[in-house]
Amino acid sequence: MQASPDLSPLARVLTVMFAVLAGTAEPSFAAPDAEAVATAASPRALQEILDRDPGTKEAVAARAAALGLVLIDVRIGTGKAERSETRVAGGGKPFADCDAPAVCPPMLVVPPSPPDFAIGSPPDEADRSDDETLTPVTIRAFAMAAHPVTVAEYKACVAAGGCKPPEWLEPGGQHNIETGSSRYYRNLGEALTGPGQPIVGVSHTDATDYAKWLSKLTGHAYRLPSEAEWEMAARAGTKTAFWWGDSLPADGVARAACVGCGSEWDSKSPAPADAFPANPWGLHNVHGNVWEWTADLYCEDYASGPKDGSPRVTDDCAPQGDRPAARGVYSLRGGSAFYPVKAMRSAMRVRNIPGFRNFSVGFRVARDLPPGSGAP
Secondary structure, three states, rough: OOOOEEEEEEEHHHHHHHHHHHHOOOOOOOOOHHHHHHHHHHHHHHHHHHHHHHHHHHHHHHHHHHOOOOOOOOEEEOOOHHHHHHHEEEOOOOOOOOOOOOOOOOOOEEOOOOOOEEEEEEEOOOOOOOOOEEEEOOOEEEEEEEEEEEEEEHHHHHHHHOOOOOHHHOOOOOOOOOOOOOOOOHHHHHHOOOOOOOOOOOHHHHHHHHHHHHHHHHOOOOOOOOOHHHHHHHOOOHHHHHHHHOOOOOOOOOOOOOOOOOOOOOOOOOOOOOOOOOOOOOOOOOOOOEEEEEEEEEEOOOHHOOOOOOOOOOOOOOEEEOOOOOOOEEEEEEOOOOOEHHHHHHOOOEOOOOOOOOOOOOOOEEEOOOOOOOOO
């Protein structure tokens, strides 16, 4: 038997490389971290494992199923650049359909609703309103913006001719911060105009136009979220008044901007769109900062509307006792930097006419996922 020559380290490496290229040897890859997958207990942990080693997809999917979670293949991008990427729903990893920065909002995959999900608040929740009756709703997986639409993102639509300017840049308007006589918006300074600030001074019609423009730009179905979708995404699996609990945290860390939240923006201006810690699914500023338009026509009796997570689009509310039926108004969620703590509860609902514009009102968008994705 002929002895093998004693090769130098470099020679051994080259020999292995040539063997692989010639098909006479198999490349060696690290085995999936089976223990990490088996002990992962959250969608975020599973997403991190999948990001480190895509080869774990099958094992991650099995672990996700055991935990009642789902993996979803999302079509991302536009035209020839469109690709498929896997997300653990609720795993907090954003995606964007535009390569250019500050055009398409970063989106997060929201899981389908669990069997016991209900919109509204329990009867013993402090400061609850009569229109928060717990109502079971079934919601399919969808994508939700990680933060409210920013000034830069909205201005991209204005520049492209898809959106009207916000009220504070309306040509000839009295509230125009450059030419108007009013200081209604002007006093906010860079908190109004900064590219990373949430867009405000936009109506429900403006918000809807932005979603339509984004759909045309990307080829994906963008829209305003329904009330049920908004609330489920804000809660991120919790049933408390806020995603972090039933009251402001006692650790001294501000988690929102509101009247009494303890942030530097309280009662003064909106905070940056991605300020404060995100909720467990990666969404920023679902509590406080700016009110957010939803797709629903407001009805005090939410239970009389759709139960599949879709918005109420028919103006058919019935009178409630001696109160006349609500007509022609849309729901807003989330509270704002100018409203008290109780207004930013997950279940809190307010409404206004579709043309209403204000320095504390903005929006975030949702995006449909392919049919069959993560059905509950």
